Amino acid sequence: MSIEHNRRISRAAAALATVALLAMGLFGGAVSAKEYVIGMQCDRSGPTKPVGAYMCPGFHDYIKVFNKKNTIPGSTIRVMEIDHGYQVPRGIEAYERFKEAGAVSIALFGTPHTVSLTPKLTEDQILGTSPGFGSAAGANGEKFPFLFPLAASYWSQAASAVKFIQDNWKGAKQPKIAYMYYDNPAGREPFPIMDDLQKMLGFEMEKYAVPAPGIEMRPQVLDVTRKFKADWVMGQFFGRAPTVSLKEFARMGYPRDRMIGFVWAGGESDISVAGWEQSEGYYTIQFAWVGSSSKNLNQPILQEIAEVYKAEGKPAPEEMDVSVYYNRGVMAAAVHAESIRWAVGKYGEKITGKEVKEGMENVKNFALPGGFMAPVTMSGQDHEGGGAVRIFQVHNGGFRPATDWFVGYREVVMKHVAAGE
Amino acid sequence: MLNRETATFKRTYAEDMALYPAPLPRYTILVLLFLFFVVVPLVSSEYTLGVANLLGIASFGALGLNLLVGYTGQISIGHAAFMSVGAYTSAMLVSIMGLHWGLGMIAGGAAAAFLGMLVGIPSLRIKGLYLAISTLAAQLIIEWGINHLPFIPGGAGGSIYMDKPSIFGFQLKTNLSFYYFIYVVLVIGIVFALNLFRTHLGRSMIAVRDRDIAAEIIGINIFKVKLTAFGIASFYAGITGVLYTYYFGVANYEAFTLVVSIQFLAMIIIGGLGSVLGSVFGAVFISLLPIVLDIFLRRVGGEFMEESQIAAITTQIQLMLYGGLIMLFLVVEPDGLRKLWRNITDYFKVWPFPYL
Structure with a gap:
């Protein structure tokens, strides 16, 4: 058997395999009853x-x-x-x-x-x-x-965050709340809810936009911590922004247990990059259980x-x-x-x-x-x-539930839902 | 186009001016039209037509960009932003002010063309990469504007919903009806582009691309030509945005981000710069390849694994193949798919001889 012959066989085999693969691709995918x-x-x-x-x-x-x-x-x-x-x-x-x-x-x-x-x-x-x-x-x-x-939704999350702050605030006056958001429609979405709640409860609130891609927010953090002197910070961030916010607030020495992140601002990956110890105390809003792993079921x-x-x-x-x-x-x-x-x-x-x-x-x-x-x-x-959520807190390199499942100011949210803006 | 140039005699001025003087290309065009407007709609499923619609819209957008980048030599990475201008203008006019959709469409194109010409003004002074950066600025400014300008409605999601357009009381709802709508617009766009480059303006655009100083010396008003090119390309972009808006039933700026602009650039580079047919090839290649690879890998993988396992793997293989194929095509034929097609047609032109 010559080399030429061998090569021809292997080439034929390769062609056959390609055809078989193609045929499977085109005609495969049987559906069961x-x-x-x-x-x-x-x-x-x-x-x-x-x-x-x-x-x-x-x-x-x-x-x-x-x-x-x-x-x-x-x-x-x-x-x-x-x-x-x-x-x-x-x-x-x-x-x-x-x-x-x-x-x-x-x-x-x-x-x-x-x-x-x-x-x-x-x-x-x-x-x-x-x-x-x-x-x-x-x-x-x-x-x-x-x-x-x-x-x-972001509306329910905003309402729940305010509810959580109200429940945990011991001060004589209403707290000062800073709302920091990624400057896109999703970031601005909770505005109507927060404006209503502000009127209803009388807390002081400032909103701070962080432009996309949200990896530079030192001026805003300085404003929040030094100028506005916020008692609580709510963060509506995506992508790398949650990590940056945690790091910047840590740099300012702002207590992490006065910060609440919305649902996309509290992933394990965000917190591990910022450092678990650095983020100790950080609250995140969740709509499903967190803090489990393949080792800890x-x-x-x-x-x-x-x-x-x-x-x-x-x-x-x-x-x-x-x-x-x-x-x-x-x-x-x-x-x-x-x-x-x-x-x-x-x-x-x-x-x-x-x-x-x-x-x-x-x-x-x-x-x-x-x-x-x-x-x-x-x-x-x-x-x-x-619209129920649960707030979890970063604790000892993991999460622990800080509340049970709860709903915040449902009537305010539903008023806007019914209006269908 | 497949044709043999022998024995084609032009006896009248009309024959001389015809877009396709030789008989064979004329028949080919007729056959293609028959294929696309009769056969394809008859035999295709709703799904296939849905994909065809996306390809049609992408081709239209790529064509517009090619007029600017491929024919006039002005790089733009703000193409998607002009699409969003068209999308929002038409959605605002039709959905909020209650104007006719046709008017909304033309206004969408015109608004994009106007902004495009504004953005094109720096092109008189700057070229190449510098111009690219200034169009990048346009992309970012327009995105920001849609997000923040108070007169642009759109509520919390930054999006405007609208009803599907209706023609003579027949509402375009199915993919089939949209197929006709989109492909009629695409044919108009292609015919316009093909004819444009047989006019004084089109030839001037090519001259500006090839060497702008020489063009100026022979009496071409470069500024006018460049601005017109920006205007026409942005008009195409605006109409593309309108088509997306009518097809989806909503204008949403997140569908027109920087990534989309870059993707359109990739389309015309793969398809062939400075070619109408190449724009279509490139748009089809870039849009269809991930879909075909995905379907194919899933089917093959389905023989060995369960759905959840395939999903994690196919994405990675699909990305590698996608990138690999793009590189392969560019290495094999840097002039794009259009050149590959031309090689084929050239071969048949002189067949049975190897060359003339």
Whole structure:
């Protein structure tokens, strides 16, 4: 056998393998019976990768447990994940692909995608969820029938932060509160709520904008600590800004236990870069449990996930170590799955987005055991699910709960939701 | 275009002026039109049409940028900002003031063109990278303006919702109806661009690109030409923004960030600078490649793994392949996909001979 011959054979084999791979790519993907599809957008390659890379595995893992437990007898849920890299056209394409695959509900990812897809969701009658992003006004189920913020919006977070400050303030006068925000629509979103609360309660408040990308805020921090002399600081930051704010306030010697970060300002990664000891005492608002890890499975649902992995001979997923985002994925998945379960229970196997939407509106007092998430109670008007949060405090290189699940000044928030700005 | 130039005689001025004088390209165009306006809509699924719509809009935007960068030689990294100007102008006029969508569309283009010409003014004095930086400033200023100017509404999310446009009482709702809408606009844009470079203005633009001092010496008013180029390119950008807005039903500035501007630059570089066809190729390549790779990898991976595992891996492979393919194409053909296409057509032009 000559070398030439050998080469020809190997070349033929390579060609065959390529053809087989291509054929699999084009004609593969068999669909099993009675499978409900949840479309999940994710960002594992774009600017919000630090969130997506942990939130999406959480979503997958919860559904895995859900299927393993046979919660909907005889049927399974399939999570169809598409990474859009935080680009709007690719998010739209992902949505079209979900629709083609017959998705009954969609977990959106990212504010621009949520906004761009809101009209389409209503047209196609498929519900979309936007926990922690999108717009707070989306909680208005009459104006945005197929959009579900699912968890406390920035409005609810602002109200809860003020409530927490009021509950913990011992001074004779009302406290001085500084609100520092990333200068984008999301950062300015809580303004109406805070203005109302200020009028209602009479505390003094100043707002400090930090321009994008939010990595330079010494002048603002100087203003807050030296000029305004704030008693409390609320931080609505994204990306690298939370870390920078922690470092700058530490430099000024400002007590960290007078600082409250909104939901995107308290990830493990943000705090570890600023230093856990440096950040001791920092409060963060959360809508799912935090402070667990693959070594410290302190929640029943996380233990169940770990068991499923163990049965496959694998250790608990290391994504669990970033509990702030992983657990949010678990929480969102739980609400999606519960809605589908409800819809199947009422309408049988043939369900579409419309029935699942009804299902999500009928999620009442739903929570995972062990205080993992706020009890979610949806209704036709309230698509936020009650807006409860829990405040956790950085303590001893981890988090500890500082409050129970609570809701702050719901009537003020709902007034604005009803107005539908 | 595939054609053989032999035996094409021009007997009248009209024949001489025709966009495609040879018969074969004319038939090719007719076949392509038939394919895109009859066959594709008939056989495509709603999903395919949705992707086609995104490609159509991207092609239109890339075409506009190519008029400026590829044909006139003025680098701009503020293209997406002009899209947002068009998007917000049309959304404000149509959704808030209740004007007709057609008017909103033209106004969107015009507003972008006006701002584009303002931004183009420094181009008289500065060139190349310096001009790029000044257009970068435009991108940032416009983004900031939409965020902060009080007369631009949009509520907390910075976005304006609007109803889908309707033509003669028929509302464009499905991807199919939008397909026709977008592709008619795209065809108009392509025909305009093709003809532009057969006019005095278009030729002047090319002259300015090739050597501006020489162009000035032969009597071209450089400032006027550069400003017009900025105006036309920004008009295209504005219309692109309007198309996105009408298609999505919402104007949102976060869809037009700096990254988008750079992506459009990548499109025309990959497709071929100074080529109408190249703009379309580049837009399709850059927009479609991640999608195709994603679908493909997921299907292949689906044979071995479960969904959650694939997701974590495909993204990485997809990024590597995407970057790798872009580099490969640029190394193989620095003049872009347009040149690859021309190599093919040149081969057939002289076939069966290797060369003339």
